[in-house]
Amino acid sequence: MSTGEPLRPRRGWEPDEGPDDPAASDDTPEPPSDPARRGALPEDAVETGASSDEAPAPQGNPYARPGSDAAREAIPGPVLPISDTPIPAPVFPRSSGEFADSHSPAPRRSALSSTTPVEAEPVAAAAPWFREHRRSLLVWAVGGLVVALVVAVVVSMIVRGNRPTTTPNSQSPTVSTSPSTPPDAVLPSDLLTPEDLGGISTGTWSVTGTTHAAAEHEGRVACFQTHEDDANPTFSAQRTLATSDEEPVAALHRVDAYSSAPVAKAVYEARLAILANCSEVPALLSGADEVTGLAPEASQLTIVFQENKDRYHTVLLTLSGAVVQVLDVTQAGSPVDPESLATALTRSQTQLSERQGEPAPSDVAVKATFLPPADPAGWLVPSDLPRIRAGLGRWNMTPPGPLVSPGMGCENMTLVSTGGPKTRTQATFLMTQDDETPDTFGLDEMRFEFSKEKPADAFAEKLGDALKSCKKRSTGSKVQELEKVTTTTPDGKVTSRLFVINRPITAKESVTYQLIVGQVGTTVTYSLITVDDNYRFSNAQLEALASRTALRAAQG
Incomplete structure (x- = not known):
């Protein structure tokens, strides 16, 4: 007992008062200051066993007005909600992961006795706040549920509104898991068969592959190895076929359907x-x-891949409505008959044209024509230039710009400033990816534009005559003029002059040039090619290059 704490009498002690003191002679214990726990007997009943006819006087209600009837009534017991009634807590099995020396669980509420202190009841302490705010909580809960339902309805309407609408079909739609099911515009039967290709080669044809999606196509048409169309087809089918010959003839047929005819036309022009x-x-x-x-x-081109043995690709391109077709037939050594591709494609084109509402093939004819214009118009392009060594070398073009070439010294004029031309431009071509290419090898293509054709003709003649007479002005120079080349162009026939000139630059060294001078209307072209005795164009290649230069000039 701490110092200063008042001493409370214990029952075994003798009272200080005398026996005549009523308070001392009354050994009836005072009632406990705390109200009795619910379900526990009064302390006097437990200890003294008081009889029923000696019931203690009821205590008044300290919270009532003194002297009133309510003050003489006993204190009413608390009315607890159902949730406050002590309920034995469930006993869960011990976790298999617990240690054996862990603390024992607290005793269950059903084990309470009169001698055990009452456990704290947090639920009972929070009950008054819950009762007081129960209505507000209910209102918030209902409001939250309503908001959630409204949001769900709005989101559902937005999602359904963004879905593309489809026109209902009178027939029940058939769900297909196969990506090869085409629309009505194109059918699998539109692809070529071995029988269709019988006129191209007498060998036995067989199908080597068929695909029905653009992503599945493995083979590529010549010149399209790295090209991707700007528009995706709504349906695409491709088939490859080949003969059984030792050097087989091979064919690739592709059909692409697009969303509209204008889209298909744009794809056709791009290809x-x-x-x-x-x-x-x-x-x-x-x-x-x-x-x-x-x-x-319809358009058809033939491209030769200059490998160890030349391989020719003849490519036929057609447009009908919203469908674009391409047929590429390749053969080593020589191209196939150009008419045979149109014959092979007639059956397929007939079926496609009927579905597209276009005229069916009739009186099909094939004849040679000019190459389509290239970009930049009026100039050679790298695929116009032959290779010196089979399978090797890549031509690279510097785009046209102001003329800067001084020439090779036999022109007898200053090319960048001589009078007459209204414009002077130049493009340069260099060879790479061939380790035998001389450092000086390359081609300069020069164009001189005149206002009228007559001064252009005079300029071309003057330049050609100066090259031919170079040996008279340059000691040690050797000049060879080859046969003139006549080329048919859209502007008519054009004649080009070809020269091979060797000029000494030192007592022991010389430089060889291959030169082409041509005129197309008001344009004069001058091609200066610096070569080597062991690395140069053949005369046949030089003649073909002269014709191609004239054609490109006419297309500009």
Whole structure:
């Protein structure tokens, strides 16, 4: 007992008062100051066993007004909500992960006795706040549920509104898991069969692969190895076929349907431009054919890949409505008959044209024509230039710009300033990816534009005559003029002059040039090619290059 704490009498002690003191002679214990716990007997009943006829006087209600009837009534017991009634807590099995020496669980509420202190009841302490705010909590809960339902409805309407609408079909839609199911515009039967290709080669044809999605196509048309169309087809099918020969003839047929005819036309024109500028290595544009009567629009080009043995690709491109077709037939050594591709494609084109509402093929004819214009118009492009060594070398072009070449010294004029031309431009071509290419090897293509054709003709003649007479002005120079080359262009026939000139630069060294001078209307072209005795164009290649230069000049 701490110091200063008042001493409370214990029952075993003798009272200080005398026996005549009523308070001392009354050994009835005072009632406990705390109210009795619910379910526990009064302390006097437990200890003294008081009889029923000696019930203690009821205590008054200290919270009532003194003297009133309520003050003489006993204190009413608390009315607890159902949730405050002590309920034995459930006993869960021990976790298998607990240690054996962990603390024992607290005794269950059903084990309470009169001698055990009452456990704290946090639920009972929070009950008054819950009763007081129960209505507010209910209102908030209902409000939250309503907001959630409204948000769900709005989101559902937005999602359903963003879905593309489809026109209901009178027939029940058939769900197909196969990606090869085409729309009505194109059917699998539109792909070529071995029987369709019988006129191209007498060998036995067989199908080597068929795919029905653009992403599945493995083979590529010549010049399209790195090209991707700007528009995706709504349906695409492709088939490859080949003969059983030792050096087989191979064919690739592709059909693409697009969302509309204008989209298909844009794809057709883009593909034609790719063929006209074929930039693959080692491709050389060989020729073109005009195809009539097969489809509303059709073009055919032949490209030779200058490998150890030349391989020719003849590519036929057609447009009918919203469908674009391409047929690429390749053969080593020589191109196939240009008419055979149109014949092979007639059956397929007939079926496609009928579904597109276009005229069916009729009186199909194929004849040679000019190559389509390339970009930049009026100039050679890398695929116009042949290779010196088979399968090797890549031509690279510097775009046209102001003329800067001083010439090779036999022109007898200052090319950058001589009078007459209204414009002077130049493009340069260099060879890479061939370790035998001389450092000086390259081609300068120069164009001189005049206001009228007559001064252009005079300028071309003056330049040609100066080259021919170079040995008279340059000691030790050797000049060889080759046969003139006549080329048919859209502007008529054009004649080009070809020269091979060797000029000494030191007592022991010399430089060889191959030169081409041509005139097309008001344009004069001058090609200066610096070569080596062991690395130069053949005369046949030089003649073909002269014709191609004239054609490109006419297309500018």
